[in-house]
Amino acid sequence: xxxxxxxxxxxxxxxxxxxxxxxxxxxxxxxxxxxxxxxxxxxxxxxxxxxxxxxxxxxxxxxxxxxxxxxxxxxxxxxxxxxxxxxxxxxxxxxxxxxxxxxxxxxxxxxxxxxxxxxxxxxxxxxxxxxxxxxxxxxxxxxxxxxxxxxxxxxxxxxxxxxxxxxxxxxxxxxxxxxxxxxxxxxxxxxxxxxxxxxxxxxxxxxxxxxxxxxxxxxxxxxxxxxxxx
Amino acid sequence: xxxxxxxxxxxxxxxxxxxxxxxxxxxxxxxxxxxxxxxxxxxxxxxxxxxxxxxxxxxxxxxxxxxxxxxxxxxxxxxxxxxxxxxxxxxxxxxxxxxxxxxxxxxxxxxxxxxxxxxxxxxxxxxxxxxxxxxxxxxxxxxxxxxxxxxxxxxxxxxxxxxxxxxxxxxxxxxxxxxxxxxxxxxxxxxxxxxxxxxxxxxxxx
Numbered sequence: 091x092x093x094x095x096x097x098x099x100x101x102x103x104x105x106x107x108x109x110x111x112x113x114x115x116x117x118x119x120x121x122x123x124x125x126x127x128x129x130x131x132x133x134x135x136x137x138x139x140x141x142x143x144x145x146x147x148x149x150x151x152x153x154x155x156x157x158x159x160x161x162x163x164x165x166x167x168x169x170x171x172x173x174x175x176x177x178x179x180x181x182x183x184x185x186x187x188x189x190x191x192x193x194x195x196x197x198x199x200x201x202x203x204x205x206x207x208x209x210x211x212x213x214x215x216x217x218x219x220x221x222x223x224x225x226x227x228x229x230x231x232x233x234x235x236x237x238x239x240x241x242x243x244x245x246x247x248x249x250x251x252x253x254x255x256x257x258x259x260x261x262x263x264x265x266x267x268x269x270x271x272x273x274x275x276x277x278x279x280x281x282x283x284x285x286x287x288x289x290x291x292x293x294x295x296x297x298x299x300x301x302x303x304x305x306x307x308x309x310x311x312x313x314x315x316x317x318x319x320x
Numbered sequence: 321x322x323x324x325x326x327x328x329x330x331x332x333x334x335x336x337x338x339x340x341x342x343x344x345x346x347x348x349x350x351x352x353x354x355x356x357x358x359x360x361x362x363x364x365x366x367x368x369x370x371x372x373x374x375x376x377x378x379x380x381x382x383x384x385x386x387x388x389x390x391x392x393x394x395x396x397x398x399x400x401x402x403x404x405x406x407x408x409x410x411x412x413x414x415x416x417x418x419x420x421x422x423x424x425x426x427x428x429x430x431x432x433x434x435x436x437x438x439x440x441x442x443x444x445x446x447x448x449x450x451x452x453x454x455x456x457x458x459x460x461x462x463x464x465x466x467x468x469x470x471x472x473x474x475x476x477x478x479x480x481x482x483x484x485x486x487x488x489x490x491x492x493x494x495x496x497x498x499x500x501x502x503x504x505x506x507x508x509x510x511x512x513x514x515x516x517x518x519x520x521x522x523x524x525x526x
Contacts, residue, residue: 099326106333110340133359140366147373154380161387165395173396180403185454220432227431230458230469246457249439253362253369261369261376309376310402315443315482317404318411318520 137254144263151307185245185306189236193273193301196225196283199292200266209255215290217268219252226250228282229272236273236303240264243306260308271301405444408453408524412444414482416519417489421511422476425502427459427466433479433498440491442483446521448473449480453524485515 166174181187200206201215209216226244229237237244242259244250249260256263272279276297283295387395404410419433434445434452445452447459450468460467465474481488492498493513503509 096322096326099330102330103333106337110337113340129359133363136363137366140363140370143370144373147370147377150377151373151380154377154384158380158384158387161384162395165387169396173400177396177400177403180400180407180409183409183454184403184406186403219435220428223431223435224428227427227458230454231460231467232458235454246452246454247434247438247442247445249435251365251435251439253365258365258369261373263366263369309372309379310406311379312402312405312443314414314416314441314484315405315412316414317401318413 188305189303191273194276194279195296195298196270197294198268201290206255217291219250219257222250232278232282234272234274238271238303408451411523412521416482418514420478424464427461429502436491437481440487442481444482444521446480451524480519
């Protein structure tokens with residue numbers, strides 16, 4: 091039997107459609123939008139309560155930090171220059187002091203085609219916590235000396251995780267757009283964003299001559315760690 | 321004419337197929353990395369974040385009170401001690417867990433694991449005895465190991481994490497947790513999680 095080119099074409103198209111269908115069937119289902127209405131309402135109310143509570147706690151923290159800074163200033167005035175120098179150096183090293191310098195500002199946004207109302211942590215068009223973690227990791231590899239996300243100082247031990255449609259930096263909730271300020275050499279820092287470009291999200295980078303990265307507001311109390319005695 | 325039309329159809333199907341495969345790869349990577357969450361667990365995490373913030377407020381109130389009442393030097397000494405322990409300039413000890421695995425994995429697994437451990441109270445972390453700090457952070461896959469900023473780390477790998485043993489273990493070793501997902505992604509990998517009463521993390525070289 092003679093096979094014509096048209097037959098070959100049909101077979102190829104058939105095989106391709108078969109493969110696409112098989113891939114589609116094998117895909118894990120995206121679990122969104124299946125909650126009963128009542129559950130969604132409770133969720134929404136609780137989220138509002140938690141967000142409101144967090145705003146109040148954040149305000150309280152700012153007031154306390156201010157008072158603490160005033161008290162510390164008075165104590166510092168009575169301290170030796172050597173102690174003060176050590177304190178300043180260690181605060182700077184651990185991220186508990188503000189830093190100023192040249193760097194870049196990266197803005198990450200969801201793909202304009204999607205809305206946060208339909209957020210899924212399995213959709214590559216949304217900025218995910220893992221995007222921010224990967225970006226911070228890549229920035230450190232390019233010798234970033236200070237990083238903040240939406241005004242929150244990031245350190246090597248700052249957890250970045252997703253909760254519902256928002257992202258948490260430590261215990262602080264942040265929402266899109268995500269603005270990452272980084273101090274370091276602008277040219278090499280820009281190389282760090284290449285990984286994020288492969289995703290469906292929007293990314294802008296600006297070189298900035300003078301950036302101010304705030305001090306960390308994370309708790310610095312240690313409950314389990316002590317300095318080893320020789 | 322017919323031949324041309326078929327050729328175009330085949331090319332279009334090829335493009336569609338490759339787009340589909342790429343899209344699946346990206347989604348699979350997100351599914352592989354993302355932990356199973358449900359409404360209750362996410363609400364609980366939010367609630368815990370607020371609890372920790374409230375504890376921080378209480379901590380700051382205590383610090384402020386101490387700063388006002390303590391002798392100035394004593395107050396600064398406390399802060400210096402904490403900063404020295406945090407900076408990596410001093411070796412530190414404490415209870416915690418050790419995670420050991422025998423082969424290189426994609427570095428995002430390690431950064432994801434560290435993020436989960438820190439969320440659960442990890443205070444100090446080292447990879448193959450190299451303390452994780454702002455100066456050493458940054459992991460990249462290189463051959464059979466990792467580049468940790470400027471230092472090459474070879475397998476086997478062990479992470480030492482100081483913090484609450486039970487919470488740290490539960491954060492990563494639960495069903496469907498990051499260790500389960502790593503084992504799924506790397507069949508044959510051996511991962512051990514051990515609770516330790518006393519862990520030692522060396523100081524960073526000056």
